Every structure is written in structure tokens, then in C-alpha cells.
Amino acid sequence: MSKAAPKKAVAPPPPGCTLDINDPQVQNAAIRIQASYRGHRSRKELKEKGPPRVLQALKDVMLIEGSAARLECRVSAFPDPFIRWLKDGQELKDGPKYRYVFEDPDIVALVVRDGELADLGRYTISVKNPFGECADSARILVEVPAKIEKGPESTKAKKGATVTLTAHISGEPAPDVGWAKDGEDIEEDDRVFYDIGSNSTTLTIKRVAASDAGKYEVFVENSLGTDESFARLDVL
Numbered sequence: 001m002s003k004a005a006p007k008k009a010v011a012p013p014p015p016g017c018t019l020d021i022n023d024p025q026v027q028n029a030a031i032r033i034q035a036s037y038r039g040h041r042s043r044k045e046l047k048e049k050g051p052p053r054v055l056q057a058l059k060d061v062m063l064i065e066g067s068a069a070r071l072e073c074r075v076s077a078f079p080d081p082f083i084r085w086l087k088d089g090q091e092l093k094d095g096p097k098y099r100y101v102f103e104d105p106d107i108v109a110l111v112v113r114d115g116e117l118a119d120l121g122r123y124t125i126s127v128k129n130p131f132g133e134c135a136d137s138a139r140i141l142v143e144v145p146a147k148i149e150k151g152p153e154s155t156k157a158k159k160g161a162t163v164t165l166t167a168h169i170s171g172e173p174a175p176d177v178g179w180a181k182d183g184e185d186i187e188e189d190d191r192v193f194y195d196i197g198s199n200s201t202t203l204t205i206k207r208v209a210a211s212d213a214g215k216y217e218v219f220v221e222n223s224l225g226t227d228e229s230f231a232r233l234d235v236l
Helices: 024-049
Strands: 053-056 061-064 069-076 082-087 090-092 098-103 107-112 121-129 132-150 155-157 163-172 176-181 192-196 200-205 214-222 225-235
Touching: 053 132, 061 069, 069 121, 069 132, 082 098, 107 121, 132 214, 155 163, 163 214, 163 225, 176 192, 176 200, 200 214
Parallel strands: 061 132, 132 225, 155 225
Antiparallel strands: 053 069, 069 107, 082 090, 082 121, 098 107, 121 132, 132 163, 163 200, 176 214, 192 200, 214 225
């Protein structure tokens, strides 16, 4: 019986040629490779199917005044599609206010900046390529603190006249509105009452008497804030 040949020593790898699977950089590289493969696989499937499809629908989002909102969906389309975003049927141009975002392999988004009440509405994405077209929609809901945009103006009136005090208001959700005189809530009747519109409130005082003179306050409140304003009525 012959002796077994001695085992040859295995030389260590040259410096810099080893991989530590626990190294965060190695893990990040692996994630990027996987994402690239998914993108390649996704594009292969898209090429076979042709017409655009929405893979993940848009969802309603809440926008707080002064902040930004992002509407996002996943689409499949090959060749690469032409993307349009619309608000209430009107096309939105990519720019400082609205930013089109494209993230591989299939994420498309719209960022709405500097949120304001006017951004409330229904947003639609239109995806079109030579094989067809698809679309999806969602709403941006805006929250704005209650605010008195313009308060009532102080006035003078003769006895027996009719006086109206008007304030311009805003807020979303729509704010609760109240009026007070000299710190006491006004109890409405057929002579003294107030109306509340979509963006204004008006206090009406009929057959003005000397006792109606004083300081009138209007106040608004919703879940995000409160505001108030004052005016004075002098009776001649």
C-alpha cells in the first residue's frame, strides 16, 4: 500500500479579493443587482405583453398646507410609455409646482409642492405607448387651519337701519363659525342672525337700536386651528 500524497497547502486569496457578506456595502451591492434583475425581468414581461397596465394603483393622500404630497403608482409598459398627469381633467406641466418622478424599474410618481387649498382635487395618470393606453386616479385631500382672510369692518349706523358685518374665511375641513357681542355669544332671532357661506360669513342686524352698539367678534375653528377678528358698531 502506497502512502497518500501530502495535501498541498491552499494559498490565501490576494488582499482585497475576499467578500464579507455582513459588510453593508456588499449587502447594498447585492440589493442593486437584485433590483437590476427585477427590472430586466419586468421589461421582458412588458415587451411580451405590450399595452400599458397599472400594477399598483394610486391611493388618496392627505396634504397639509405648506407641505408636499406624493402620488405614486407602479406601471408596466414596453416600449417606454408617454406619461401625463392631470388635475380635474387639466394637464399638469413638470416644473416648480409639480414634479414628475420616474424610479426604476416601474414606479411613477407626482410630487405636489407648497400645498394649498387649491390643490384639493382628483389627479389622474395617463400612460400611453404604441400598443395602448391606461389611466388611474386618486384624490389629494387638503387640510388647512381655519383662518379669517379678511375681518369685518367697523361701521356706524342710524337707529332703525339694517347693518351687515362680513368676514371672509377659509379652512379645510370647513370651520365652525360663531359671532359674539361684547364677549357674549349671539343668540339668533328674526332680527339678529348670521349666515355662513363657503368662504364668508355675514352677521345681519335689522332695526338697529342703541343697545346694539358695541364690539362684535367673529371666530372660526377647525381641527387644525382657530382665528378671530373684531369690529365695532356705533349707533347714531
